[in-house]
Amino acid sequence: MNLSIIAALSYGILAIVGGIIGYIQANSKVSLLSGSISGLLLIIAAYCQFQGQGWALILAAFITAVLVVVFAFRLAKTRKFMPAGLMTILGMLALAVMVNQFVMKK
Structure with missing residues (x-):
């Protein structure tokens, strides 16, 4: 198991948990739905x-990049570190691992 698998799995679990927490705290069905879908993907x-599917790394990197952009805009709008800042930072770390793995395969 390489680091890109661990990064995708960890960020996916974090997205699901974050969506559940968003639903519990703010009764946000959008958080629950988007967190669940992106996390499951x-x-x-x-x-x-x-x-061993090569396309899966590209899919994981794409989903992570979209989430990073969404959370970065949310951080800029709300200026609250939790949860947008944390998810942005962790997403960038996961994306860096995935991109590094992609480059190393080439």
Whole structure:
């Protein structure tokens, strides 16, 4: 198991947990739905990477990049570190690992 699989799996779990927390704290169905969908897609991408599917790394990196952009805009709008700042930083770290793995495969 390489680091890009761990990064996709971890960020996916974090997205799901964040969506659940957003639903519990703010009764936000959008947070629950978007966190669940993006988290499940990242977990599926991690599983497919583990199975040797090359496209799964690209899918995981794309989903992570979209989430980083969304959370960065939310951070700029709200100026609150939690949860947008944390998810932005952790997403950038996960994305850096994924991009590094992609470059190393080439």
